[in-house]
Amino acid sequence: MIEAFVILVTIVVMGIVLAAVRTGTLREKYAALWIVIAVAVLVLAVFPSLLTVLAVWFGVQVPSNLLFAAAIILLLGVSLQLSLTVSMLESHTRTLAEEVALLHAAVKRLQDMNQ
Amino acid sequence: MRDSLKVLVIMPAWNEAVVIGDTLAALRKSMPDLDVLVVNDGSTDNTAQIAAEAGATVLTLPYNMGVGGAMRLGYKYAYRNGYDQAIQLDADGQHDPADIAKILDGLDHADISIGARFADAGAYKVHGPRKWAMTILAWAISRLARTHLTDTTSGFRACNRRGIEQYVDNYPAEYLGDTIESLVLAIRAGCTVTQVPVSMKPRQGGSPSNGPLKSTVYLIRAVFALLINMTKPVGGRLS
Numbered sequence: 001m002i003e004a005f006v007i008l009v010t011i012v013v014m015g016i017v018l019a020a021v022r023t024g025t026l027r028e029k030y031a032a033l034w035i036v037i038a039v040a041v042l043v044l045a046v047f048p049s050l051l052t053v054l055a056v057w058f059g060v061q062v063p064s065n066l067l068f069a070a071a072i073i074l075l076l077g078v079s080l081q082l083s084l085t086v087s088m089l090e091s092h093t094r095t096l097a098e099e100v101a102l103l104h105a106a107v108k109r110l111q112d113m114n115q
Numbered sequence: 116m117r118d119s120l121k122v123l124v125i126m127p128a129w130n131e132a133v134v135i136g137d138t139l140a141a142l143r144k145s146m147p148d149l150d151v152l153v154v155n156d157g158s159t160d161n162t163a164q165i166a167a168e169a170g171a172t173v174l175t176l177p178y179n180m181g182v183g184g185a186m187r188l189g190y191k192y193a194y195r196n197g198y199d200q201a202i203q204l205d206a207d208g209q210h211d212p213a214d215i216a217k218i219l220d221g222l223d224h225a226d227i228s229i230g231a232r233f234a235d236a237g238a239y240k241v242h243g244p245r246k247w248a249m250t251i252l253a254w255a256i257s258r259l260a261r262t263h264l265t266d267t268t269s270g271f272r273a274c275n276r277r278g279i280e281q282y283v284d285n286y287p288a289e290y291l292g293d294t295i296e297s298l299v300l301a302i303r304a305g306c307t308v309t310q311v312p313v314s315m316k317p318r319q320g321g322s323p324s325n326g327p328l329k330s331t332v333y334l335i336r337a338v339f340a341l342l343i344n345m346t347k348p349v350g351g352r353l354s
Binding site for chain 2: 094097098100102105
């Protein structure tokens with residue numbers, strides 16, 4: 001039952017991500033990570049024994065802890081990527097704002113000259 | 116020598132309507148021939164209008180960016196309009212326009228000239244964590260610049276064409292970017308620095324940034340800014 005629920009949620013999330021990429025509201029470079037995560041969760045939901053195998057292989061005693069650790073690392077990566085992106089956007093808007101201010105002054109000077 | 120040079124006064128202003136008129140009038144009175152650029156940093160009052168009526172060129176940023184952001188725009192304007200020298204001046208009247216000539220004279224033998232508030236003139240005093248921060252910064256940046264500097268966080272400073280070009284390439288918009296970061300990056304890009312003693316007047320309006328907690332945060336961020344800027348890659352045409 002729980003497997004069915006996880007599979008359903010994963011498919012819905014994947015559908016939303018893909019639809020967003022199609023309509024251009026989500027850039028492919030940000031969607032990629034979410035799709036990878038969704039596929040991984042889907043595989044684990046279909047073959048739950050895989051998690052136990054992985055846990056033994058990694059030397060983790062409780063399989064669910066492997067899942068939690070992986071989730072934390074992935075989310076850390078995502079939020080770091082977002083911080084980097086926000087910083088980049090900030091520097092872009094800053095440059096644009098500077099150009100707007102310069103252009104605004106230049107336009108006003110031209111208008112004053114023509115009057 | 117200065118008569119042939121194009122000199123720009125850059126004045127960042129954020130909601131300074133109460134004081135900027137007097138500051139510009141005092142500036143006009145003591146240095147009538149200088150071009151004045153007011154960078155209106157997203158003010159919600161009529162700072163821009165007052166500045167324009169006082170005869171200054173006004174650039175209006177669409178939203179508030181902080182002193183660092185406003186200064187970078189000022190230097191970009193100076194760069195694109197071919198100015199030989201630029202000097203920063205606070206809008207709140209703390210900087211005495213009578214000192215401008217002195218600071219510009221400092222550019223005869225350095226790329227950046229800082230109006231230092233502790234260097235014997237005036238009665239500018241700070242205490243506690245803020246003082247420690249200023250002392251540490253002055254010591255570290257003096258070593259970096261290979262010259263004796265006592266006040267590295269002064270916003271009353273001038274630079275020549277080389278400094279302007281360097282600022283446009285590297286001018287930072289971070290916290291304290293307008294003072295420490297810009298200075299460290301400029302020195303590392305090969306600019307020379309000197310300081311000139313100036314007096315500071317009390318603020319004509321607005322509220323100063325003080326208080327022990329704020330000062331401690333200032334200390335921590337200042338030291339962080341210093342350390343991070345020692346390691347930043349320095350780009351631009353000079354390096």
